Structure formats: C-alpha cells, structure tokens
Amino acid sequence: MIDHDRLFKELIQTFFWEFIELFLPEVLDYVNKDSLTFLPEEIFTDVTSGDKRKIDLLAKVKFREQDTYFLIHLENQAYNQKEFERRMFHYFARLDAKYLLPIFPIVIFSYDEPKRPEKSQYTVDFPNKKILEFNYIAIQLNNLNWRNFLNQPNPVAAALMAKMDFKPEERVRVKLECLRMLVTLQLNPAKMELISGFIDTYLRLNATEEQALDTELKQANLVEEEGIMEIVTSWMEKGIERGIERGIEQGIERGIEQGEQKIVKRQLKRRFNNIDSTLENRIDSLSVEQIENLADAIFDFQSVEDLINWLDQQN
Numbered sequence: 001m002i003d004h005d006r007l008f009k010e011l012i013q014t015f016f017w018e019f020i021e022l023f024l025p026e027v028l029d030y031v032n033k034d035s036l037t038f039l040p041e042e043i044f045t046d047v048t049s050g051d052k053r054k055i056d057l058l059a060k061v062k063f064r065e066q067d068t069y070f071l072i073h074l075e076n077q078a079y080n081q082k083e084f085e086r087r088m089f090h091y092f093a094r095l096d097a098k099y100l101l102p103i104f105p106i107v108i109f110s111y112d113e114p115k116r117p118e119k120s121q122y123t124v125d126f127p128n129k130k131i132l133e134f135n136y137i138a139i140q141l142n143n144l145n146w147r148n149f150l151n152q153p154n155p156v157a158a159a160l161m162a163k164m165d166f167k168p169e170e171r172v173r174v175k176l177e178c179l180r181m182l183v184t185l186q187l188n189p190a191k192m193e194l195i196s197g198f199i200d201t202y203l204r205l206n207a208t209e210e211q212a213l214d215t216e217l218k219q220a221n222l223v224e225e226e227g228i229m230e231i232v233t234s235w236m237e238k239g240i241e242r243g244i245e246r247g248i249e250q251g252i253e254r255g256i257e258q259g260e261q262k263i264v265k266r267q268l269k270r271r272f273n274n275i276d277s278t279l280e281n282r283i284d285s286l287s288v289e290q291i292e293n294l295a296d297a298i299f300d301f302q303s304v305e306d307l308i309n310w311l312d313q314q315n
Contacts, residue, residue: 002201004078008110009057011159011198012074013038014191016059019156020072022149023139027072027104035062035069044094055091060101070102071095077109085122089134105136110163115142141165146174150181158182159195162203172212175203261286264295272304279304282311290314 012019016036020027042055057074073095077084088105095103109118120138124131146164149157158181166174178199182192205213265283268275286294294310301307 004110005054005056005076007198007201008076008078008108010194011156012057012076014194015155018154022152022154022156024106024137030064032062032064035060037061039071042095042098044091053087053091055095058095070104071099072104072106074106074108077107077111079111080114085119085134085136088136089122089132092134092136107136107138109138109140109142112142112163115165117143146170146177150177153181153185155182155185155187155191155195158185159198162199171203171205172209172216175199175205176213176216178203261291264291264298267295267298268307271298271301272307275304275307279307279311286314 017028017033020031037060039058039060042058044053044055045051055073056076059072059074060069061072062069073091075088075091081087084107088107092103092105107118107120118138118140120136122132122134141160141163142165144164146161146166149161149164158178161174161178161181164174179196182195182199187195261284265275265280268279268283283291283294297310301310
C-alpha cells in the first residue's frame with residue numbers, strides 16, 4: 001500500500017520553501033527563511049475514541065526582522081473524512097496549548113474523489129452569538145487545473161501536477177510535462193529521484209499510454225529527450241528489480257513448499273510401502289499449512305484409507 005502521508009511529507013520537507021512559494025507566496029514577505037526548523041513528530045490521543053492522531057509536518061520559523069516565532073502546521077489528507085475541519089481545530093488547540101505560539105494551519109487535500117470543494121473553516125455558532133471561527137488554508141489538488149502550473153519552474157509543481165485535475169486522455173501529456181519540467185530544473189540526483197518517484201507513483205501509465213509517451217518523447221528536443229529517457233529507464237530498472245525480488249521471494253516460498261511435500265510423501269511411502277500417483281497429486285495441491293498438518297497427522301494413520309479420509313476432509 002502507498003504511504004501517502006510519508007510521500008507528501010518527504011516531498012514538502014525537502015522543498016518546503018518551494019511549496020510555500022508555489023501556494024502561499026505572501027508568507028515569504030514576513031518570514032525569515034533561514035530560521036526554519038522542523039519539530040519532532042507530534043502524536044495526540046483522542047481520549048474519547050482512543051485513536052492516536054499524528055501531525056504530518058510542523059515547522060518553526062521566525063518573523064522577519066523580529067525575534068518572535070510562529071508555527072506552520074501542514075496536514076496531507078489522502079482520503080475524504082467527515083468533519084475533518086473539527087479535527088484540524090483540535091490539532092490547532094493542542095499545538096497552541098503546548099507551544100504558546102501563533103499557528104499557520106495548511107491542509108493539502110490529495111485524494112482523487114470527491115471533487116466538491118472542501119471546507120476551510122470550523123465554526124461554533126449560537127442564535128445570538130458566534131463563539132468560534134477557525135480558518136485554515138485548504139489546497140485541494142483535484143480542483144486545481146494542471147495547466148495553470150506548466151510555466152512555474154518549481155519542483156513541487158512538477159510533482160503535484162500528477163495529482164491535479166486533468167482528463168483521462170491527458171494522462172500521457174501530464175506525465176510528459178511533469179518530466180519535462182523536472183529535467184529543466186537541474187536538481188541534484190537525490191532530489192531528482194524523489195520527485196520522479198513521486199510522479200511515477202501517482203501517475204503510473206498502462207502499456208498503451210507508455211507507448212504514446214515514447215512517441216511523444218521522440219518529438220521532444222534532444223536535451224529534454226535524453227534527460228527524460230534517463231528517468232524512464234531508471235523507473236524500468238527499478239520495476240525489473242522489484243519484479244526479481246518478488247520472484248525470488250515467491251521462489252523461496254515455493255521451494256519450501258515443494259521441499260515439505262517431498263518429505264511428507266517420502267514418509268507416507270515408507271509407512272505404507274507406496275502410494276499411487278493420484279494421492280501424490282492430491283498432496284501436491286495442498287497448501288503449506290495443510291502439508292504441515294499432514295506431517296503431524298501421519299503418525300495417527302493406520303492405513304492408506306486413513307490418508308484418503310484425511311485428504312477428503314481438506315476439500
């Protein structure tokens with residue numbers, strides 16, 4: 001399963017100011033960028049439900065030309081959740097009580113569906129009085145048109161376009177543009193791999209689309225084509241490695257299973273002089289757990305009929 005929170009946290013923690021510049025450039029007007037510190041992971045327990053909640057990302061920064069700090073709290077929400085705005089307020093209240101600092105809360109809604117606008121406010125109202133109005137920044141990726149980010153040379157844009165709003169027939173074009181932007185950014189290999197892995201995780205093409213991408217690449221300029229092909233080749237090599245690893249694991253499991261089958265059949269042949277091929281085939285079709293149970297049951301068998309009865313009970 002994809003660990004969405006980890007992927008988004010790694011991306012934004014690596015490119016924190018690029019993220020702020022892309023979505024909240026006005027914050028850069030009053031923050032001291034050199035003061036950035038990421039605080040340890042915060043875990044809160046809901047005493048009512050018993051659930052443990054983990055803060056995705058918490059940064060401590062200074063106001064520009066001041067000696068005072070504030071917190072930037074960022075949450076990635078990978079699935080639609082009822083009353084999420086209330087949970088954001090609970091986070092805010094607990095962080096406020098612990099740190100006694102101003103808090104700037106941000107949520108990235110990164111799921112594909114639904115596409116209805118998400119809330120960015122939690123309120124408590126009475127007929128005669130508004131008691132609470134808590135606001136936060138809501139960045140809903142599936143409501144952002146990927147084309148609006150094409151001309152922004154920003155590594156976060158290159159990654160997040162893969163999660164923005166586009167038509168099914170645009171999947172190849174979006175992936176090509178993500179890769180083209182990534183190549184032109186000229187990042188170091190580690191950062192390049194982080195973004196390319198993010199893109200490939202969330203915009204995995206099928207065989208037909210891969211062929212279409214290859215055709216598009218041949219029409220790109222030489223420098224872009226070479227850079228993009230290096231990334232695509234790296235994806236292919238890693239896919240092959242993963243396939244080999246899975247094959248080895250499956251081969252080891254199958255080897256263990258076959259070894260246990262041979263031992264059990266040998267024991268049965270020694271106990272009953274021989275067993276026919278029909279019984280051998282039935283034993284070969286047993287699961288590992290059933291083979292282990294059969295190995296224990298052998299010593300209770302008095303005849304081949306007992307073995308047949310045991311096998312009949314496994315169906």
